[in-house]
Amino acid sequence: MKSAVETLNPTRVRLTVEVPFEELKDSLDAAYKKINQQVTVKGFRKGKIPARVIDQRFGRGAVLEEAVNDALPKFYTEAVNEAEVNPLGQPEVDITELKDGEVLAFTAEVDVRPAIEIPDYSGIEVEVDAVEVTDEDVEKSVEQLRERFASTNPVERAAAEGDVVTVDLTAKVDGEVLPDGVADGVSYTIGSGELLDGIDAAVTGLEAGGEATFASELKGGSAAGKEAEVTVKVTTVAARELPELDDEFAQMASEFDTLDELKADSRKRLENMKQFDQATQAQERVLEKFLELAEIPVPEKLLEEEVNTRKHNLEHHQLGQMGLSLEKYLELQGKTVEEFEAETKEQAVKGIKTQFLLDELVSQEKLNVEQEELTEHLFRRAASSGMSPDQFAQAVVQGGQVPMLVGEVARGKALAVVVEAAKVVDTNGEVVDLSDEDEDQAAETVEAVTGEAEVSEEK
Numbered sequence: 218m219k220s221a222v223e224t225l226n227p228t229r230v231r232l233t234v235e236v237p238f239e240e241l242k243d244s245l246d247a248a249y250k251k252i253n254q255q256v257t258v259k260g261f262r263k264g265k266i267p268a269r270v271i272d273q274r275f276g277r278g279a280v281l282e283e284a285v286n287d288a289l290p291k292f293y294t295e296a297v298n299e300a301e302v303n304p305l306g307q308p309e310v311d312i313t314e315l316k317d318g319e320v321l322a323f324t325a326e327v328d329v330r331p332a333i334e335i336p337d338y339s340g341i342e343v344e345v346d347a348v349e350v351t352d353e354d355v356e357k358s359v360e361q362l363r364e365r366f367a368s369t370n371p372v373e374r375a376a377a378e379g380d381v382v383t384v385d386l387t388a389k390v391d392g393e394v395l396p397d398g399v400a401d402g403v404s405y406t407i408g409s410g411e412l413l414d415g416i417d418a419a420v421t422g423l424e425a426g427g428e429a430t431f432a433s434e435l436k437g438g439s440a441a442g443k444e445a446e447v448t449v450k451v452t453t454v455a456a457r458e459l460p461e462l463d464d465e466f467a468q469m470a471s472e473f474d475t476l477d478e479l480k481a482d483s484r485k486r487l488e489n490m491k492q493f494d495q496a497t498q499a500q501e502r503v504l505e506k507f508l509e510l511a512e513i514p515v516p517e518k519l520l521e522e523e524v525n526t527r528k529h530n531l532e533h534h535q536l537g538q539m540g541l542s543l544e545k546y547l548e549l550q551g552k553t554v555e556e557f558e559a560e561t562k563e564q565a566v567k568g569i570k571t572q573f574l575l576d577e578l579v580s581q582e583k584l585n586v587e588q589e590e591l592t593e594h595l596f597r598r599a600a601s602s603g604m605s606p607d608q609f610a611q612a613v614v615q616g617g618q619v620p621m622l623v624g625e626v627a628r629g630k631a632l633a634v635v636v637e638a639a640k641v642v643d644t645n646g647e648v649v650d651l652s653d654e655d656e657d658q659a660a661e662t663v664e665a666v667t668g669e670a671e672v673s674e675e676k
Contacts, residue, residue, distance in 0.1 A: 218292060222300035227331045228516035232296045232308075236321040240292075241284055248283035277317065285312065285321060293325055303330040305519050328516035333577045336510035338635045343502035347643035348491045350484050358483040363462065366470050369455040375422045376454045378408040382420055383453040386413075388435065388445040397438045398445070406457070413447060423451045437540035493658070495643070499651055500632055500662040503639045504571065513570040523565040568667040575628040575663065582634060586626045594626045594657050628667075629660025 219235045252271055253264045261270065271280065289310060297304055308327035315321050369381050376382050382405055388398035405412050407421060413436075419429040428450045435445050460466045467479040532543045541549075547557055578584075599609035613619055633656045641649040 218295060220296035220299050222296075222302060225326070227514040228519075229326060229328050230300070230302055232293070232300060232302075232325045232327070234292055234296045234323055234325070236288075236292055238316070238319050238321065241288055241321060244284040244288035245280065247287055248280050251283060252280065281315065281317060285315065288321075289323065292321075292323075296325070302327075305329060305516060306522070328518050330573060330576075331514045331516075333511060333513055333573055335574075335578055335581055336507070338507050338510065339638050341503055341506045341510075341635070341639040343499060343506060343639060343641055345495050345498045345502065345641060345643055345649060346491075347645045347647065348488060348495055350487045350491065354487055355480050355484050358487060359462070359480060362470055362479075362483075363459050363466070366466070367457045367459050369457050372454055372456045373424070374454065375424050375427075376407060376420050376451060378417070378421065379406070379457055381406050381455045381457060382423075382451050383455075384416075384420065385450045385452060387448045388440075389447075390435075390440050390443050390445050392446075395438065395440055395445070398440075402452070415447070416449060419447075419449050420451055423454075425451055425453050427451045441540045442542065442545050495649065496651055496658060497662055499639075499641045499649065500636055500659050501666075503636045503641070504632060504662070504666065506639075507635050508567070508570055508574065511570075511574050513573050515566055515569050519569060520562070520565055523569060524562055527561050527565055571663060571666045572624075572628065575631040576624070578631040578634065579627045582631065584627055584630045584634070586623050586630070590626050590630075590656070591623060594622060594629075594660060597657060597661070598622070625660050625664055626657070628663045629656050629658075632659040632663055 218237070218240060221233045223231045223233065225231055249268050249271060252275065253266050256266070256271075256275065257263060258266050258270060258274060261267075268280075293308060293310070305328040308325040310323055310325045312321070312323045314323075372380075384403050384405060385401045386399070386403060388395050390398075403412070405416065405420075407417055410417075413433040415431040415433045419431040420427075423429060428448065430446060430448045433445055433447050435441055435443055460469070462476060464475045467473045467476045471479050471482070473479045473482060531546075536543060536546050547554065550557075552560075595610055595613070596606050599606045602609060604612070613622060636659065637652050641651055643649055
């Protein structure tokens with residue numbers, strides 16, 4: 218076999234391959250055998266039809282077509298390995314010559330990973346928010362904990378903001394009660410905004426047994442997005458009572474004996490959360506600077522596929538679970554279709570460039586992923602997906618996604634290398650030391666940029 222490679226642009230090549238006909242022998246034998254099992258010829262047992270009879274009855278062309286289809290992947294792979302290119306996705310193959318008994322020639326155009334030169338990232342400087350926890354932050358945290366331990370007691374008065382009411386709801390569209398438009402015994406805290414628009418005003422001032430009607434746009438169900446006439450009947454009104462903020466509350470709501478200890482723990486947790494957010498912010502901003510320093514061409518077909526994948530995941534998974542259409546989502550976001558398309562393309566470009574650049578750094582720095590690191594990453598991904606580690610691991614293995622997880626961890630390690638070399642200061646002018654930050658957190662930052670789709674390499 219002879220092959221040659223021609224660079225069409227920085228992200229696409231054309232392979233020209235010429236194969237002597239004798240190298241098709243195994244595929245021709247396989248083609249005759251396959252056709253033998255599929256056809257019946259009078260006078261011959263199934264599977265025992267001579268090749269010359271198959272040629273006469275079904276045409277030599279059918280056999281050649283079957284043989285070429287069988288052989289092409291093998292010859293393409295050999296040509297790819299010989300040319301030492303890294304193809305992305307499936308090639309566009311064109312058979313340029315097929316002479317029976319003489320030669321098979323074809324071309325294969327395919328997108329490839331571009332050659333990337335890692336820029337000097339030692340001079341990157343970024344500014345991040347300072348880690349500051351105020352007394353107000355601590356009080357707010359403790360107050361939220363206090364809300365969780367609130368009790369409710371029925372009252373015989375009109376409902377007011379903050380009260381918990383039990384209501385029966387009936388929704389009509391065009392005068393007809395919806396099949397899924399009736400709900401009884403729904404508990405709702407007035408002012409929480411967790412139910413329907415307009416319900417707060419409707420139930421405020423009603424006593425048990427009171428009823429009101431209001432208009433509201435339905436957020437989910439069979440008539441999501443439509444204007445409905447909703448009738449609400451209050452069956453009970455209960456006042457929320459918050460526990461006193463004292464040592465007794467601290468003992469009830471936590472493992473601490475005093476309120477001061479509880480507040481000190483809340484301050485520490487808030488500091489840890491803000492340090493995590495600060496590290497994520499640093500990683501994001503360092504990555505932005507790193508990308509700006511590099512020249513990274515993006516294959517057009519790969520970009521098109523990535524944009525389509527992102528749109529599909531948003532429309533059919535994320536929005537589908539919320540009962541929203543893409544049109545309704547854009548309306549809520551205040552975006553036009555054109556703005557959405559441009560934003561999605563920009564995100565896809567950034568995601569692809571991030572993968573290319575960090576993968577190249579992984580290769581250059583010879584960064585390896587240890588089993589312990591992969592396991593830790595798997596546990597985190599399982600937790601974020603709502604699956605047990607065993608379930609997630611099984612799904613990953615069955616879906617052939619182990620290389621994807623390895624890639625995520627490796628890119629996280631690569632980003633951590635760049636962040637450690639960068640100068641990071643907070644808004645107070647203090648230098649932030651991120652040398653001990655978790656590499657798995659960096660992997661999470663990279664995932665947020667690259668999205669769910671993975672740049673696949675198929676040979």
